[in-house]
Amino acid sequence: MAMETAPTSQTEALAAGSDASLQSGSKKECVMKPWKQKQLRKSFINGGALEEIEIFEGKPVVYGHSCLEITPPESGYMRIVTGDDAEFLVPSKVVDCFQCVDVILHGDVMFREKLDKVIRFPDIQAKVMESILRFVFIEHLNTLKAAKYWGHEMPRLVFQFEVDPGQVMDTIYAAHFLGIKSLLSVAATMVAQHLQDLPDVSSMPSDLAWCVAEQFSAQELLDAEDRSDFLSLNLDTEILWEKHCKKCFQVDIVPPMPKSLPYPSYDCWGLGAGPPPTSWKSLFIALQLQHLADRQDGGENEKFFKSISYKGKHAFSHTIRPMFWEWVMKGRNSLSLPSYAAQYPNLLSLNLIKLPLWKAVEDGTIPCLSVGHILNELPLLQHLDISETGFTTEAAVNLSKALQSHKRLQVLHMAFNEIKTEGFAAIAQILPFVKTLKLLDVRENLIDYPVCKAAVSGLHESTLKELLLDENFRCKPRADLSLEASPSNSSMSPRSAANNNVDVDESWSKPGDVTKLQVPMFSAMPPNLHILNLQDCGITDTQIRTLVQALSEHVSIEKLDLTENNITSEGATAIFSWLQTNASLVDLCLANNNISESCSAVISRTLHNHASIEKLSLRRNYAYGEDHLLEVIHAGIVRGETMMTTKGRKFMLDLRLTNIFYLTRARVQNQISDISSLNLLI
DSSP states (O other): HHHHHHOOHHHHHHHHHHHHHHHHOOOOOOSSSOOSSSEEEEEEEETTTTEEEEEESSSSSOOOOOSOOOOOOTTTTEEEETTOOOOOEEHHHHHHGGGGGHHHHHSSSSSHHHHHHHEETTOOOHHHHHHHHHHHHHHHHHHHHHHHHOOTSOOOOOOOEEEGGGHHHHHHHHHHHTTOOHHHHHHHHHHHHHHGGSSSOOOOOOHOOOOOHTTTTTHHHHTTTTTHHHHOOOOTTHHHHHHHHHHHOOOOOOOOOOTTTTTOOOGGTTTSSSSOSSSHHHHHHHHHHHHHHHTTOSSSSSHHHHHHHGGGGOOOOOOOOHHHHIIIIIIITTHHHHHHHHTTTTTTTEEEETOOSSSOOOSSOOOOGGHHHHHOOOOOOEEEETTSSSOOOOHHHHHHHHTTTTSOOOOOEOSSSSOOHHHHHHTTTTTTGTOOOOOOEEOSSSSEEEEEEHHHHHHSSSSSSSEEEESSSOOOOOTTTTOOEEEETTTHHHHHHHHOOOOOOOOOOOOTOOOEEEEEEEGGOTTTTTEOOOSSSSSOHHEEEEEEEETTOOOOEEEEEESSSBBBBBHHHHHHHHHHHOSSOEEEEOSSBBBBBGGGGHHHHHHHSSSSSEEEOOTTTTTOSSSTHHHHHHHHHHHHHHHHTSOOOOEEEEESSOOOOOHHHHHHHTTTTTTEEEEEEE
16 A cells, blocks of 8 residues: 655655655765855844845755764664564654653653663564554654755655555554554555455544544545444544535535434524435535436436435435436436435435426326325425426325325425315315424415315314415316205305305315315414415405404414405405404515505504514505504504514514605605604605
8 A cells, every 4th residue: 555645846846856866875965055046135134134035046955965864873772672572773763753652761750661772562563663663764854854954844745655455454553552643644544545445443442443534535434334343433423524514515504403402393494495404414415416416417327326326315305406307307217206216215305396297207107196105205304395396186186195194294385386276175184184294385376265174174273384375366266166065055055155154064074085065265274373475366355354253363373464465445454453352463464455544543553552563564555645644653653662672673664655645755754764663664
């Protein structure tokens, strides 16, 4: 084996010149100025004294033997005796690099070894000692040359060091015992690079094993941790994986969760797209496999699949991008979507956004129908994003069956698909069985306002904290959705039955078996709901009354977004009347509706009395005029003063793009410029 240290080009050249001179046995005297050109420069040093400094340019100096220090033979040698009675006469200055004998040779106590100048190492054989002494001699000579000609702070020179592979373990043990750090580093590198050739490393001391582990590359560390004998050393390699992460991936990475803390829920994941990694190792391998997948062009699929089959079990997240899907996943010999996901059995986050899962692949299967099987392959999955994939009603029904038995999923994004009312109902009615699911995103999925009773009941019994329903409920009920009522009310439509409080006795349907009896969508909401988004849903005042009635007993709702609907002052009055009995809402957005100033009185009363509201937006309500404007602003100031006292924050009131004259806006802004409790946008 050979090991070569990494110097600068200057030191390498100087070393080459010096060694060539010594090996050739040249008898040339030490030439102090064999340079091509000499320059004189003046410099003020030593308190301002003027001194000339000589700067030489040219080839390296070639030094003769007379320049080397000679060890006095009468007092400068130590005798080293090995376990097989071999003896070596070694200069005392060379022996000084043996840290294990530092106290014996230089301590205050007079040891026999110091008097006799003999040190015995019964556990080290002659061949190993010879190799060690050869290393320390070369290093000692190079240190002398570097110190003499280029200063003490220069790095040591390059030299080639050969070790018999059969002596590597004996050498590293001896270097560890003798305390020769430089040789230990070299031997540890040799062991790290050839660890697969060693049958067993479990007997290696932990500090020595750590020296070896520090020399591992990322692949060598991964291979080592697949060995039971290496794992028996109980080394905490997280710091090494962190080093590899920060060395290889120069990006802002989310650090892993400390093992001492419980794994966080979805609302503590921060700004990332999914859950944080569980370890630096999982982060490194996830990033490495992601980069590898993003570079695939379909030419080396077999090599790529072999790599993920070996490393995939350690990855915590993965994203399948559209180009990878087209080039790798759609070929005849490629893996199916569930089979590919099975290569990452410990995934916490899977992102399939914008994949054309509605298109049939080469074997005729439609990938979106098999997404439910992915959940069976990924029991630890907590975050699944299948937005903009062409997800269909049938695919949603299949997914609902797999969701019922999954025990970890916290976030499900299904936005911008076409699951329609039947698909949403299939997902909603199994929510009581999915106790871990906290966020459901079904924005823009062609869901109608009347849905089956099982779906509403499922929502009401779910544990959801965030429900995103934006851009739905704008479609008229289809004529092919025949409505079944109880026999005694067969002539009454389901909507009429709901509006007339007709009690419909319907048993729970099984997941996937979507009943056709329809009731108003907003007649029940999850009891632990924190965030409800209903942007651009065509909601009217009638539907608002149904919604606020469903939210009347909710004590956890914090954000309600009703932007861009058909709400007038009548609906706004119903909302603010509900808020007078609510104590949890923090953020209310009524932007881009048809609200006028006729509801200003109830707004003022609500702001005066509400305990938690911090933001109110009436932006783009073009019918909202100046009447009672100062009353509402004053209520906002009072609310802001309360917030400044209790929470140290301002109250935000957004009245931009409303029917308020620009002179009034300027006058109001001038009047409240000194008020620190209100952030008024007008």
